Amino acid sequence: MINLIVAINKNNGIGMLNKIPWRLPSDLRYFKEITNSLGSNSVIMGRKTWDSLPFKPLPGRQNIVLTTNPTTIEKRVDTTVATSFEDLEDKIKEIDCTNNWVIGGEDIYKYFINKPVRNLYITRVHNDRECDAFFPDIPSHFELKSRSEIKKENGEYFHYEVLQDPNYFFKVMK
Numbered sequence: 208m209i210n211l212i213v214a215i216n217k218n219n220g221i222g223m224l225n226k227i228p229w230r231l232p233s234d235l236r237y238f239k240e241i242t243n244s245l246g247s248n249s250v251i252m253g254r255k256t257w258d259s260l261p262f263k264p265l266p267g268r269q270n271i272v273l274t275t276n277p278t279t280i281e282k283r284v285d286t287t288v289a290t291s292f293e294d295l296e297d298k299i300k301e302i303d304c305t306n307n308w309v310i311g312g313e314d315i316y317k318y319f320i321n322k323p324v325r326n327l328y329i330t331r332v333h334n335d336r337e338c339d340a341f342f343p344d345i346p347s348h349f350e351l352k353s354r355s356e357i358k359k360e361n362g363e364y365f366h367y368e369v370l371q372d373p374n375y376f377f378k379v380m381k
């Protein structure tokens with residue numbers, strides 16, 4: 208199953224200068240918990256997001272990194288490189304995890320948002336800080352399944368949402 212997880216601000220901003228422009232430790236814990244769901248898990252990311260990770264690979268999950276230059280990615284345990292979106296789709300099938308988590312950045316989200324995706328796990332961060340990377344518009348077939356209460360940490364207000372495509376399984380069976 209393909210799922211997508213992201214933290215977005217009020218302008219759909221997700222990053223600035225290859226960093227996430229807010230610090231929410233509880234959101235990082237939420238990300239870790241969700242992407243380590245029951246069964247096997249992969250995390251799918253672009254090379255710039257990979258570069259931005261302070262510790263890599265993300266432990267306990269198969270890391271799949273999209274890049275045109277595989278030699279830039281060190282051969283690490285639990286890490287696979289894909290050199291095109293077609294190759295990425297093949298690698299996801301080969302690795303055959305229960306859950307495949309698309310974790311960014313903009314290039315990767317833009318591609319997957321138009322593919323069958325079961326769940327969108329969205330952290331809505333209530334600021335309008337300047338960003339240079341953005342999340343695409345969310346297609347109208349996604350339905351809101353849950354919304355948390357508003358939380359506050361480090362002076363930031365935020366809440367969690369889960370959106371779901373009710374026709375996901377029908378789409379992947381076709």
Ligand SMILES: NC(=O)c1ccc[n+]([C@@H]2O[C@H](COP(=O)([O-])OP(=O)(O)OC[C@H]3O[C@@H](n4cnc5c(N)ncnc54)[C@H](OP(=O)(O)O)[C@@H]3O)[C@@H](O)[C@H]2O)c1
Nearest residue numbers: 213214222225226227253254255256274275311312313314
């Ligand atoms: N808020 C959040 O939840 C969140 C999550 C993740 C990331 N982010 C932020 O998003 C930003 C990074 O996003 P981004 O869009 O700049 O970069 P990205 O999507 O992480 O990575 C882009 C890279 O992916 C590779 N790529 C893209 N399309 C490809 C294709 N068709 N074939 C082969 N390789 C391909 C290229 O790598 P090569 O140049 O090596 O070829 C490209 O430079 C950062 O600011 C990061 O902090 C935010």
